[in-house]
Every structure is written in C-alpha cells, then in structure tokens.
Amino acid sequence: MFSSFNLNILKHRKFTYILSAVIIVAGLANIGIHGGLRMGIDFAGGNELQVDIKAEEATIFEVRQVLVDTGYGNNVQKLDDPVKNLFILKTLAEEKDNDVIIEDITGALREKFGERNVVVERVDIVGPRISTYLLRMSYMIGLVAILLILLYTTFRFRFRFGVAAIAALIHDVLIVLSFISFFGKEMDTFILAAVLTIIGYSLNDTIVVFDRTRENLKSSKAYEHYQDTVNTSINQSLSRTIITSITTLLAVIALYIFGGNVMRDFSFALIVGIIAGTYSSMFVASALVVEWHKWHPEKLKKT
Amino acid sequence: MNKGFRLLIMLIVIGFAVWGFYDTYVWYFRYSKEERALTNLTSEELVELSEAKRLEVKEMKKMRSGIINLGLDLQGGVYMVLEPDYEELRKRRGGDLTQDELKDAMRRVMEILRNRIDKFGVSEPSIRTQGEDRIIVELPGSKDPDRAKTVVMGRGLLEFRIVDEDTTTKLRRDMFDDTGTLIDSTVIPEGSGLLYFWQKNKYDVLERERAVVLYDEVELDGSAIKRAQVNADQFGKPEVQFELNTGGAQLFSRVTEANVGKRLAIVLDGKILSMPLIRERIPGGQVRITGDFTMKDAQDQALILRAGAFPVPLQIAEQRLVGPTLGEDTIRAGIRAAIIGSLLVVLFMIVYYKLSGIIADIALILNLFILLGVLAWLNFTLTLPGIAGMILTVGMAVDANVIIFERIKEELRSGKTVTAAIQSGYDKAFRTILDANITTLIATFVLSQFGSGPIKGFAVTLSIGVVINMFTSIFATRLLFAIGVDLFRVKKLSI
Numbered sequence: 001m002f003s004s005f006n007l008n009i010l011k012h013r014k015f016t017y018i019l020s021a022v023i024i025v026a027g028l029a030n031i032g033i034h035g036g037l038r039m040g041i042d043f044a045g046g047n048e049l050q051v052d053i054k055a056e057e058a059t060i061f062e063v064r065q066v067l068v069d070t071g072y073g074n075n076v077q078k079l080d081d082p083v084k085n086l087f088i089l090k091t092l093a094e095e096k097d098n099d100v101i102i103e104d105i106t107g108a109l110r111e112k113f114g115e116r117n118v119v120v121e122r123v124d125i126v127g128p129r130i131s132t133y134l135l136r137m138s139y140m141i142g143l144v145a146i147l148l149i150l151l152y153t154t155f156r157f158r159f160r161f162g163v164a165a166i167a168a169l170i171h172d173v174l175i176v177l178s179f180i181s182f183f184g185k186e187m188d189t190f191i192l193a194a195v196l197t198i199i200g201y202s203l204n205d206t207i208v209v210f211d212r213t214r215e216n217l218k219s220s221k222a223y224e225h226y227q228d229t230v231n232t233s234i235n236q237s238l239s240r241t242i243i244t245s246i247t248t249l250l251a252v253i254a255l256y257i258f259g260g261n262v263m264r265d266f267s268f269a270l271i272v273g274i275i276a277g278t279y280s281s282m283f284v285a286s287a288l289v290v291e292w293h294k295w296h297p298e299k300l301k302k303t
Numbered sequence: 304m305n306k307g308f309r310l311l312i313m314l315i316v317i318g319f320a321v322w323g324f325y326d327t328y329v330w331y332f333r334y335s336k337e338e339r340a341l342t343n344l345t346s347e348e349l350v351e352l353s354e355a356k357r358l359e360v361k362e363m364k365k366m367r368s369g370i371i372n373l374g375l376d377l378q379g380g381v382y383m384v385l386e387p388d389y390e391e392l393r394k395r396r397g398g399d400l401t402q403d404e405l406k407d408a409m410r411r412v413m414e415i416l417r418n419r420i421d422k423f424g425v426s427e428p429s430i431r432t433q434g435e436d437r438i439i440v441e442l443p444g445s446k447d448p449d450r451a452k453t454v455v456m457g458r459g460l461l462e463f464r465i466v467d468e469d470t471t472t473k474l475r476r477d478m479f480d481d482t483g484t485l486i487d488s489t490v491i492p493e494g495s496g497l498l499y500f501w502q503k504n505k506y507d508v509l510e511r512e513r514a515v516v517l518y519d520e521v522e523l524d525g526s527a528i529k530r531a532q533v534n535a536d537q538f539g540k541p542e543v544q545f546e547l548n549t550g551g552a553q554l555f556s557r558v559t560e561a562n563v564g565k566r567l568a569i570v571l572d573g574k575i576l577s578m579p580l581i582r583e584r585i586p587g588g589q590v591r592i593t594g595d596f597t598m599k600d601a602q603d604q605a606l607i608l609r610a611g612a613f614p615v616p617l618q619i620a621e622q623r624l625v626g627p628t629l630g631e632d633t634i635r636a637g638i639r640a641a642i643i644g645s646l647l648v649v650l651f652m653i654v655y656y657k658l659s660g661i662i663a664d665i666a667l668i669l670n671l672f673i674l675l676g677v678l679a680w681l682n683f684t685l686t687l688p689g690i691a692g693m694i695l696t697v698g699m700a701v702d703a704n705v706i707i708f709e710r711i712k713e714e715l716r717s718g719k720t721v722t723a724a725i726q727s728g729y730d731k732a733f734r735t736i737l738d739a740n741i742t743t744l745i746a747t748f749v750l751s752q753f754g755s756g757p758i759k760g761f762a763v764t765l766s767i768g769v770v771i772n773m774f775t776s777i778f779a780t781r782l783l784f785a786i787g788v789d790l791f792r793v794k795k796l797s798i
Contacts, residue, residue, distance in 0.1 A: 050629070096388070096618050099456065120449070121629040125622035130384060137753060145749040152745060156738060193688065193750060193758045197695065197765070200746030204699075204739040208706065211735045240709045243655065244702040247648045251698030254644030255691060260636030262376070262687055270695070 005235040009282055010227055010290060016283040020171060027178020037181060040188030041124055043138070045093040045131035047101055050122035052084045055113040062112070063087050070108045072101055079261055086121070086261075098125045138192050145199055146170075153203075157210055160292050165206045168277075168285035172202045175276040176269050183268070190266040198273030201248070205241060205281035212237050213286070226293050234282050245278045306789075309782050316774070317669070320676030327370040327679045334363075342367055343444070345422050371679045372427060373443070374686035374760065377634040379627035380443035381451055384620040387412055387436055392615050408614045409436060416440065416455065418610040423454050437620065443684075448624045454603055456619070458572045459612035461525035463558070466566040466578060467495045470516040479514070494519050501574040515575055517568050522558045524612075527551025529588075531608040533601045541601040542593040545608065552588025560584040571604065637690040644694045645671070652701055656708055658797035662783045663704035666775040670700050673771045678764070688761035696768030702739070703776035707732040708798055721796050725784050729777070736777065743769050 031037055041048050053063065064076040072091040079086035091101055102123055109118045126134075146166065153162035173195055180191060212233040216222050222229040252274065256267035292298075330339070341360050349357055375382050387408060393400055400408075413432065420428045420442070429441040445451040470492060480486055491497055496519050499511040531545040547555055559567070559581050569577045569592050577592040592604075625633075649667065652660035674693065678685065711728030719727065744766055751762035787793065 052628070099452070099619050099622070119626065119628060120624075121626045123622065123624035125619055127386075127618075127620040129386075130621040141749055141753055145746055148745050148749065149742065152741065189753070189758050190688070192753075193761050196746050196750045200743040201699070203742040203746075204702075207738045207742060208735055211738060236713075237709075240702075240705050243705045243709075244699070247651055247701050247705070248695070248698035250647040250651060251644040251694050254647060255640045255694050258636060258640040258643055259687075259691070259694075260633055260640075262633060263636075263640070263691060266688075266691065 005238045007235060007238070008231060009234050010231045010287060013283060013287040013290075016279075016287070020175075020280075020284065023178055024171070024174045027174065027181055030178065031181045034181065037177065037187045038184065039135075040186035040191075041090070041093070041126045041131070042188040043131055043135045045126050045128045047091045047093055047098050047126075048122070048124040049089045049102055049105060049120065050079075050086060051089070051106070051109060052086055052119040052121055053109070053113050054085065054117040054119065056085075058085060058087075058113055058117075060087065063089070063109070066108050066112050067091075067105065070104050072105060081261070093125065093127050093131075095128060098127060134189065138189075141192075141196070145196055149199070149203060153207070156207075157214065158298070160298065161210050161214075161289060164285045164288040164292070165203055165210070167288055168206050168280040169199050169202045171280045171284045172198055172273055172276040176273045179272045180265075180269060185265050185268065188265075190263075191269050194266050194269035194273065197270065198277060201274060202277030202280060205244075205277050206285040208240060209234055209237050209281050209286055210289075213289070226297075227290050230286050230290050234286055238282075241278055241281065245274060248274055306782070306785055309778070310786075313779060313782060316673060320673045323369075323676030323680040324672070326366050327675070330366065330370045338363070368682055369679060370682065371675065372682065372684045373630075373634065374684045374689070374757070375441065375443045375623065375630075376625050376687050376757065377630050377637070377685065378444045379448060379625050379630035380441070380445050381448045381455075381625075382442075382621075382623040383440045383452075383455065384433070384622070385438040385440060385455075385617045386620045387438075387613075387615040388618050389615055405436075411614050412617065413438065415459070415610050415613055419454055419606060422606055422610075423451065438617075446627055448626065450599065450603065452624070454606060456617060457603075457607045458616055459525065459607045459610065460572050461528070461608060461612065462521045462570040463523040463555075464517040464519075464521055464568050464570060465558075465562050466568050467492075467516040467518050468565060470495055471514075474514055474516070485514070491516060498568070498570060498573065498575050500578065501576070515568065515578065517570070517575075522567075523547075523551060523554055525608060526611075527554065528608055531605040533598065533605045534591075536591075536593055540593065541598045542591050543601050543605050543608070544589070544591045545605075547588035547590065549588075552586070555588055555590070556584055556586045571607075576604075633687055637687050641690055641694050641697075645697050648697055648701060652704075656798055658787075659708055659711075659784075662780050662787070663701055663708070663776070665783060666704060666780045667697065667700050669779055670768065670771050670775040671697065673775065674764070674768050677767055677771070683763070684760065685764075686757045686760040688757040689764045692761040692764030693768065695765055696772065699743070700768065700772045700776060703732075703736045703772060704780060706735055706739075707776075707780070711796070712798060715796065715798075721788060721793055724796070725781075725788070729781055733777065736773070740769050740773055 060076055060078045064074055067076055067089050068074050075090040077088040077090070079088060089105060091105070094101065102125065106118065106120060146169075149169070150162050150166050153165045157165075176195060176198060180187065185191070213230055216229050216233050216236075217226075249271065252267050252270045255263055256271060259267060341356075342364050344352075344360070349360065352360070389400060389405065389408070392404075392408060396404075409432075413430065416430050416438065420430060420440070423442075423445075427441075427443055429439070431439050433439055440455055442448070442451045442455075470490070473490070478486060478490060485491070485497060495516050497514055497516055500513050500515050502510060502512040527547045527550065529546045529548040529551070531543060534542055534544050536542045562581050563583060564581065566578045566580050568575050569579075569590075579593075645667070649664045652663050652667075654660070656663060671693065674696065683689075707728055710732045711724050714724035714727050715721075747762045747766040747769070751759050751766065753759060753762070
C-alpha cells in the first residue's frame with residue numbers, strides 16, 4: 001500500500017502554515033470570547049452529582065425545577081445513555097459543608113421522584129482550595145514536561161531541531177485546546193493527562209522523522225540540497241508515520257466509542273492530538289528546520 | 304547471544320508473568336463474589352467463623368496483597384480529602400492555637416478515624432495525611448458509600464441535656480417559617496437553645512421532626528462512655544446501649560435524681576436522637592437509646608460513639624464518590640473498549656504485514672500479558688484511566704515493529720537476502736525506537752508526579768507498558784524471526 005512515497009510535501013508548506021494558523025487563531029479567539037477555557041470542577045471547584053432517575057416521567061425540566069427549588073442554581077445536564085436516565089447536576093462549591101448541599105439536593109430529588117427511583121451514581125466535590133492547588137500543579141507539570149523535552153532533544157539533536165520539535169508540540173497542544181473549546185468541552189485532569197500524552201506522542205513522531213533526516217544529512221551532496229533531503233526523509237518515514245497513527249487511532253477510537261461516558265472527552269482529545277501530532281511532524285517540525293536553514297544555513301558536521 | 308539462550312530468557316520472562324498474574328486470575332475468576340467478600344470482614348465478625356474458615360480467609364488475605372486491585376471508579380467507593388476546621392477550637396480556647404495543640408488535634412483525629420474505619424469493614428481502606436492538615440481517606444468497594452461517609456464524617460459529639468419543657472410547650476407552628484426556622488428568636492430564653500428531634504421519613508432520609516428547646520448546660524458528654532453496643536429491645540427493635548465509666552455513672556445517677564419527671568435529650572452531633580422521660584434515679588451507668596432507627600443505623604452510631612468524638616469538625620475539601628452500579632458499568636465499558644481496540648490493531652497488523660504481522664501480534668499479546676503480571680506483582684490498583692493507559696499501550700506498542708518492518712522492507716528492496724535484511728533492519732531501527740520511547744517516558748514520568756488518583760494510574764500503566772514494549776517488540780520478535788527463518792528455510796519474507 002504505502003511501500004514507497006515520493007511526494008513533495010514541503011512544497012505546500014505555505015498552505016499548511018496558513019491552515020494551522022487559521023485553526024489556532026480561531027481556537028484562541030473562541031477561547032478568548034468565552035473568557036478562557038471552560039474549566040471543569042477539578043480546576044474551577046464545584047459539586048457534581050450524577051443520578052439515574054428511574055421514574056419515566058423525569059425530564060430535564062423537572063429535574064432542573066427540583067434543583068432551582070433547593071436554591072442551588074439551575075445547572076442540569078442530561079447524559080446520553082441507552083439504558084439509564086442519567087442527569088448531572090452541578091452547583092458552585094462553598095468553602096464548607098458541600099456535603100450538606102449534596103444531601104439537600106438528593107433529598108429533594110427523592111421526595112419528588114420517590115426514594116427507590118433515585119440512584120446516586122457519582123458525587124464529586126472539589127472545594128476551592130483543592131481546585132486552585134490542582135490548577136497550579138497542572139501549570140507546573142506542563143512547564144516541567146516541556147523543559148525536560150527541550151533538554152532531551154537538544155542533547156540528542158542540534159538545538160534548532162529541539163526548538164522545531166517544541167514548536168510542533170506547542171502547535172499540537174494549541175490545536176487540541178482549540179478543539180476542546182470549539183466543541184464546548186470542559187478542561188479537567190483527564191484532558192490534562194490527554195494533553196501530556198499527546199506531547200509525548202507528537203514528539204515521538206517528530207523524532208522518527210528527525211532521526212532519518214540526521215542520517216540522510218551526513219553526505220555533503222545531500223546537505224547541498226537541504227530541502228530535498230528533509231523531504232526525502234519525510235517520505236521514507238511516511239509509511240511508518242501513517243501506519244502507527246492508524247493503529248493508535250484504532251485503539252483510541254475504540255476507547256471513544258466503547259469506553260463509556262467518563263472516557264469520552266479524554267479520548268476525543270487524544271484523537272485530535274494524534275492527528276495533529278502526525279501532521280505537525282511533517283508540516284511544522286520538518287518545515288521549520290528547512291526555514292531555519294534558509295535563514296541561517298547550518299554547518300555540515302563532520303562525523 | 305545464541306538462540307537457545309535468548310529463548311531461555313524469553314521463557315523466564317513469560318514464567319514470571321504467569322506467576323505474577325496467577326493469583327489475580329484465581330481471585331477474580333475462581334472465587335465467587337461471596338468468597339471475595341469474606342476478606343472484608345472485621346476481626347469481630349471473623350470470630351464467628353469456624354477455625355478452618357478463618358484460616359482460609361487468612362490465606363485469601365495474603366493472596367490479596369499480590370493481585371491487581373480494582374480502583375474506586377471500577378468497584379465503587381469513596382475518596383475523600385478532609386481538612387480539620389480549627390475555628391471552633393480556637394473560639395473555645397479564646398485565642399490562637401499553639402503548634403502543639405494543632406498537632407495534637409490532628410493526631411487525635413487520625414486515631415479516631417483509624418478506629419472507626421478499621422471496624423467498618425471495607426476491602427482496602429487507606430487513611431493518610433498529605434502536607435500538614437489534609438487527610439486522605441479511601442474506602443474502595445464499600446457497598447453503600449453514603450453510609451461509609453456517615454461513619455467517617457460524623458463528629459461523634461454526644462451530649463445529655465435536659466429538655467426545657469416550659470418553653471417547648473409554648474412553641475407553636477406559626478412561629479416557624481417554611482423552612483422550619485424560628486422567626487423570632489427571642490422566644491427562647493437565655494440559657495436554653497432550640498434543637499430538632501430527627502427521624503427518618505418514609506424515604507429513609509433523616510428529617511427534622513419537631514423542634515425542642517433544651518437547657519444549654521451539658522449534663523454529660525461522650526467522654527463518659529466506656530462501651531457502646533447494639534441490642535434488640537423486647538420488641539425486637541434495635542437500640543444502642545452504653546455503659547458509662549465510674550465518674551460518668553455517678554454523675555448520671557445524680558442528674559437523673561435531680562430531674563425526675565423531666566425528659567433527658569440524647570443529642571448526637573446536634574441532632575436529638577431520643578428523649579426518654581426520667582421516671583426515677585438511674586444508678587449503675589447503663590443507658591439505652593431507643594428510637595426509630597434501623598439496625599445498620601444503630602450499629603453505625605455505636606461505632607461512632609465507641610471511637611470517640613473528633614476534637615475538631617472535619618470539612619470535605621474534595622470528594623469522589625462512585626456508586627457500585629456506576630463502577631460495574633465502567634469496568635464493563637473499559638474491558639469492552641480494551642478488547643475491541645486490541646482486536647482492531649491485531650487484525651490491521653495481519654492484513655498489512657501478513658505473517659510478519661502475526662509476529663508483531665504475538666509480541667503485542669506478550670506485552671499485555673507481561674504488563675498484567677508486573678501490575679499484579681506491584682499489587683497495583685487498576686482504575687479506568689489505567690485501562691485507558693493499557694489501550695494506548697496497545698496502539699503504540701506496534702509502533703516499534705512498524706519502524707522495524709518498514710526498515711526491513713527497504714533493505715529487501717535494495718536487494719539484500721532475508722537474513723541480512725532482518726539483521727540490518729533491526730540494527731538501524733533500534734536508535735529510532737529508543738529515542739521515540741524515551742520521549743513518551745519523559746511525558747508519562749512528569750504526569751505520574753501529579754499527586755495520587757486516577758491520572759497517576761494512567762501514567763504508570765502507560766510507562767510500564769512502554770518499557771515492556773521495548774523488550775517484546777525488539778527482543779521477542781527478533782527471536783521469533785530467527786526461529787521462523789531457520790525452521791521454514793524462508794527465501795521470501797511475508798511482510
């Protein structure tokens with residue numbers, strides 16, 4: 001199928017720069033309009049109650065009315081489930097006594113729909129102190145990951161390769177965050193885990209291409225045709241890049257479809273990230289190495 | 304290294320995985336749910352079993368320390384981060400607390416928590432402190448997480464107070480608003496306070512049943528209790544029975560003598576549980592609380608009373624409560640996703656790489672198997688994100704083989720023989736694979752520093768998976784190629 005390629009991938013890099021820029025600018029604008037990413041309760045704090053209401057007549061309007069009557073807001077969401085009648089009720093977190101809020105709400109639900117008809121499936125309480133702590137921790141973890149990776153790539157390749165690789169993975173993270181914002185999903189610790197996994201995956205793709213580039217750049221003839229050599233390297237690793245993306249996507253799509261509600265947003269972020277990572281290893285990382293060479297030619301290293 | 308030696312290493316690793324995973328297999332597939340539940344019994348309940356049965360349970364408990372456990376999200380349970388609220392203590396002391404007082408309060412809280420949870424009976428309870436004043440409590444597998452929460456969070460503050468009958472009889476319904484709050488608080492005289500008598504409604508939810516005025520003076524508190532247990536009264540209704548210590552018994556005798564004809568309110572955590580009429584002096588220090596509660600409630604109350612009261616109230620800073628039904632759904636979904644995902648990847652590899660694809664698939668299955676063995680050996684707690692980590696491992700595990708196979712194809716195209724192509728394919732791919740896997744490891748390592756909880760589970764399974772992958776996809780597949788090429792005298796590689 002993909003036995004050998006000879007595509008002039010880098011020829012179209014002006015177009016792909018524009019494509020990436022459009023998505024990212026639109027994403028950032030979308031995030032900006034909404035006053036930042038929508039934060040889930042992990043980072044914003046709050047109480048979340050997931051209930052299965054077995055009474056058939058229970059609609060989202062009625063459940064919302066029950067919540068409104070308790071005086072804790074009106075944030076109710078109906079989950080898509082083939083068997084159960086699932087609702088998620090959210091309230092803001094207080095400094096204290098969040099468990100009392102939850103008790104009040106479950107009590108009100110039971111009174112309305114009957115004791116046996118209300119099954120509490122999940123209660124998440126994240127107080128304000130914990131959420132600030134988690135948020136601070138997340139920034140730190142992202143920063144440390146990027147620093148370590150810059151160190152590693154600079155050590156393994158040349159500095160400019162390291163910078164190009166980092167640019168590619170920041171590109172991927174921004175694309176993922178943009179899509180999270182486009183689809184109105186919430187940022188939580190699961191998405192954070194997905195983003196960090198994507199950082200690892202994206203870099204993995206980039207490094208496979210860079211390894212080939214470095215190998216090919218050893219002869220002075222290849223060096224004179226820098227762009228062609230990089231292009232050849234992309235082609236040589238293209239079949240691997242595509243196949244690995246397919247197998248990883250197969251696994252993650254299975255997780256998206258069959259993994260249940262909890263894993264849906266997480267696997268969504270992974271799907272976007274894997275596609276972005278594959279794309280960026282060619283159109284961002286390799287392309288930037290070529291740009292950098294045109295701007296400031298790299299000296300041929302005698303090895 | 305010759306082939307025989309490499310084969311030996313392979314077999315040892317597989318043997319290790321079988322050995323590691325065997326107990327987990329027995330635990331989940333040979334034992335019934337009821338047998339597994341035996342290990343959750345408290346020591347008091349164990350006494351009631353026969354000697355042989357007790358030994359069996361002991362063996363099972365030992366076995367349990369070497370298997371893969373299911374996390375909270377997969378079997379239901381509660382995870383709580385608690386913070387002591389010193390405000391009340393500060394008010395009582397009338398000023399700031401010294402470092403020693405804070406430490407002491409914290410130590411006492413931990414001790415009481417341990418006492419209560421030990422007797423509660425869940426599979427693998429865990430209580431630990433984080434930083435200076437955060438307590439993390441994990442109670443996986445508790446069938447009724449709500450009840451577990453009551454036992455953990457109940458303040459355990461018991462008070463005996465005399466009912467202010469004069470004021471109580473003056474209370475009328477129209478003095479309260481819709482929520483049951485007193486509109487004009489001046490009705491209550493100085494030295495008395497309004498509390499509520501609580502009873503379970505038909506939905507089994509505790510509700511304020513009626514308002515009662517009590518004298519503020521606490522005649523006796525929980526510190527006077529020596530023992531607390533649950534009995535059935537003459538009508539078979541459960542009652543909490545306690546025995547007071549010597550000082551308490553004397554005091555109780557005096558209080559009852561002075562208040563004959565009045566009602567004595569027994570107040571737990573600000574809720575009136577029972578208000579018996581004092582007919583005569585009660586010597587001997589035997590007290591019973593009867594009320595409209597179930598056996599379980601009575602047991603929980605006795606448990607809380609036995610363990611004592613927290614010196615400070617606890618506040619929930621974070622809580623993750625998963626009901627057992629959600630846990631079952633979650634694990635079913637997780638396993639289904641893992642099986643379907645793996646099957647898709649396995650099929651794809653066979654379709655694309657034919658016989659060589661089968662070799663990669665064998666490596667993939669080996670990878671999963673060794674991963675399970677290692678996780679069991681580590682007594683790892685598997686969560687849904689952990690399963691997600693495994694699924695991602697499956698998707699990425701074949702990557703190394705893809706890199707190798709593509710290299711071998713290139714070498715074959717350049718006219719090399721099968722053996723030579725395999726040789727140089729592996730050699731050239733090795734560095735790339737190493738680099739690519741290290742980057743994943745860097746990301747997962749950083750991720751695993753993210754405190755505890757599910758994210759850590761994801762990071763750990765993924766990183767162990769990646770390391771095992773280096774072994775199976777390079778070492779194991781190469782051995783399989785070597786054996787295959789020899790055995791079938793391959794002239795043309797199916798790749």
